[in-house]
Amino acid sequence: MERLRELRARILYDNGRRPEFRDDAGAHVDDQELDYGAWHFVARRHPDGPVLGYIRLSTPDTGALFQSRAHLGAARYEQLLTAEGAAVGDTYEHSRLVVEQRARKLGLGAYLNAVAIGAAHHLGARLMIGTSGTRDGQDHFHGRFGFAPVAGTRCYVERYTEEVVILVHRTAAGAGEYTELVARMRDEFPLLVTDDLDAAPAARRESPDVPAALATARHGETDAWRPVLFEPHRADDYAAMTDLLESGRVNAVHDTITAQLAELIGCREPQHRYAGAELERRIEEQLAGAEPWAYGSWVWYPWSGRLVHVLPREEFRLVRTDRNRGKIQRPQQRRLLGARIGVVGLSVGNSAAVTLALEGVGGAFRLADFDELSLSNMNRLRAGVQHLGLAKTVICARQMFEIDPYLDIEIYSGGLHADNMAEFFGGEHERIDLLVEECDTPYVKIAARECARALGIPVVMDCNDRGMLDIERFDLEPDRPLLHGRIGDLRAADLPELTAQATSDLILAMVDAERISPELADSFGQIGRTLSSWPQLASDVALGGALVTSAARRILLGAPCASGRFYVDLDALIAPEHNTARELDGALT
Structure with a gap:
């Protein structure tokens, strides 16, 4: 308790902004009797690591000591509860949400808040109450969790050197934009307070056995596609990485962790331009006692023999997607990275999958294609001649892992078919959130849509002709006809009976023969001849x-993105009548 009090007092002191959190002897103090009889949720990077954040949840047993009660006074506090239809016995208070400077901007505050609120929901809270500062927008942050300010309670508090307001949260009303996360934390709350790690969800278990992964990932194997991650602070990982370095299997070591840490600090505090000794000091603070070589993760790519040092996952992604901000804000980035996307067909689909990974749209992927890279594929699929004969799923997974080694990727190198369709779409807790369909096989195109419609999963398709983008929002329109009704009542089960000509006619119906480019229309009669x-x-x-990435981002963020077929035809758009510099060009000539 003393360590927690010192931690939060130091953070609240904020380099002298709140002097009352430091005594005359220079010690940080925040002694509150309310600490006893409360839940305390502490965040660390690993069990023995330094504390990165903290939040307190007080129960009705200590209701007489609530900060909100002291702020309002006993009489007004009871009036407020009566007005809210709540009793002392079902009112909980959360307070003292603090996050270390080096861990800010990573979403840790949101998760701590969600844990405390989820715990209160699990424990039977009807109402949550708390005090919030207003100077840095803390009250607006809590508002995103469904907390609303109580009229007439905002006033300046000397101890906090800012105005403070009382906020209330009605559990029956959900948790605002974080309702889903809070519900998950509510359900997982019993596991957070048990030592039974075997009972914990897979997402929170220890990483896979690294020595076993190394044994199966031999450099030079044509089918290697999954990297091996080491966290050197773990003894097993340290030993396995040492063995790897001594094995002669590592062709090159890439370590730019100091530059990455400098970028992290710049992304987190863009208003400052740290350099020289001050930057070194900030990097030391970020390391928090760890040696630079032991910070973050080392990633071994067995197909290239490279060992690469990167920041921990959350910090890596904060820096890598920092330039997305202004168009995709950090809360939206975290939401997108929580999505699972299926991609079927990895010639055209390779471009979509790699662009999705680059933009941070999706953190988990399932990739399906039965084909291998051939020389004629290399006019449009980004790969090298050394990849000829390699499965397209393997090529795509490697490319995505080299962008973000923390991705969760599964591959289906036999393609998508009736026997694995259900597995590809996933069960209730691992279902894909969106399907990108880019395959050439009519059966798969229709069968995948039938499955997506039955599960309420949106489908996006690009036809790489005239910039045609096809969107089917089965998540919003469960009865929508497949491919906008262009194939009538045809079902996947009917396709084996189609003749070659009927199959060709079907493909033309799918892409709308009247709207395809003249070049593509002329080519159909020449296939198999010239x-x-x-x-x-x-x-x-x-x-x-x-186009696929833009549509996927809009769908996953809940932005307007309706079903339909859309054309971004560059031949039509890059035409003289669309030249916005015509007047300037005329003046120059």
Whole structure:
């Protein structure tokens, strides 16, 4: 308790901003009797590591000591509870949410808040109450969890050197934009207070056995696609990484952790331009006693033999997606990284999958394709000649892991078919949130949509011709006809009976023969005569990856994105009548 009090007092002191949290001897003090009989939730990077954040949840047993009660006075506090239809016995108070400077901007405050609120929900709270500062927008932060200010309670408090307001949260009303996260924390609360790690959800278990992963990931194997991550502060990982370095299997070591730490500090505090000794001091604070080589993760890519040092997952992603801010804010980034996306067909779909990973749209992926890379694929699929004959799923997974080694990726190198369709879409707790469909097989195109519609999963498809983007919001329209009704009542089960001509007609119906480009329309009659297949260009495929990612981001964030078929036709858009610099060009000539 003394360590927690010192921690929160130091953070609340805030380099002298709140002098009352430091005594004459220079010690940080925050002694409150309310601490006893309360729940305390502490966040660390690993069990023996330094505390990064903390929050307190007080129960009705100590209701007479609540800070909100002291702020309002006993009479007014009881009037407030009566007005809210709550009793002392079902009112909980959360307070003292503090996060270390080096862990801010990572979403830790939101998770601590969600844990405390979820615990209160689990314990039977009808009402939650608390005091909140207003100077740095703390009250607005809590408002995103469904806390509302109580009229007439805002006033300046000398101890906090800012105005403070009373907030209330009605558990029956959910938790605002964090309702889903709070519900998950509510359900997992019993596991947070048990030592039975075997009972914990898979997401919180220890990482896989690293020596076992190394044994199965031999450099040079053509099918290696999953990297091995080491956390050197763990004894087993340290030993396994040492063995790897001594094995001769590492071709190159890349360690830029100091530069990454400097970037982290700059992203977290853009208003400062630290350099020289001050930057070194800030880096030391971020390391918190750890040696630079032991900070974060080392990632071994067995297919290239490279060992790469990167920041811990949350910090790595904060820095990597920092330039997304202004268009995708950090809460939205975290929401997107919580999504699981399925991609079927990895020629055109490779561009979509890699762009999704680059933009941070999706943190978990399932990739399906039965094919291997051939030389004729290399006019549009970003790969090297050394990848010829390699499964497209493997190529794509490698590319995505080299962008973000913390991704969760599963591959289906046999493609998508009736026997694995249910597994690909996933069970209730691991279901994909969105399907990107880019395959050439009519059966799979229709069967995948039938499954997506039955499960309420939206489907996005790009046809890499005239910038055509197809969106089917089965999550909003469960009875929507497949492919906007262009295939009538045809079902996947009917396809084996189709003739070759009927299959060709079906494909033309799917893409709308009247709207395809003249070049593609002319090519259909030449396939098998002067053309080996229909034409596809890298520029069209790259555009398709951008269109799919933009649509996926909008859907997953709940932004307006309706079902339909849309064209971003560059041949039409890059035309003289659309030239916005025509007047300037005329003046120059």
